[in-house]
Amino acid sequence: MNLECRHVWQHISGYLDQQLDPELLATVQKHLDTCEVCSAIIDSTRNILILTADDRTYELPIGYSQRLHEKLNAFLAGGSSG
């Protein structure tokens, strides 16, 4: 079973919070091993969570997620023939 990038993005917070099912976690992890885009997203998102983790709030800065997705969509539309 292959996971598309956009599906991985939906699971990023669960992945970082270690709340994914073992089976899903393995699938996401496998994707991350082969996808530079998603592994970069995980890295940057993790950094943001660390910076904002004072009260264990997992809300990203307003607009961050939307802008991130726009960037990713543009990247995928222009860079991948899928």
Ligand SMILES: [Zn+2]
């Ligand atoms: Zn990916």
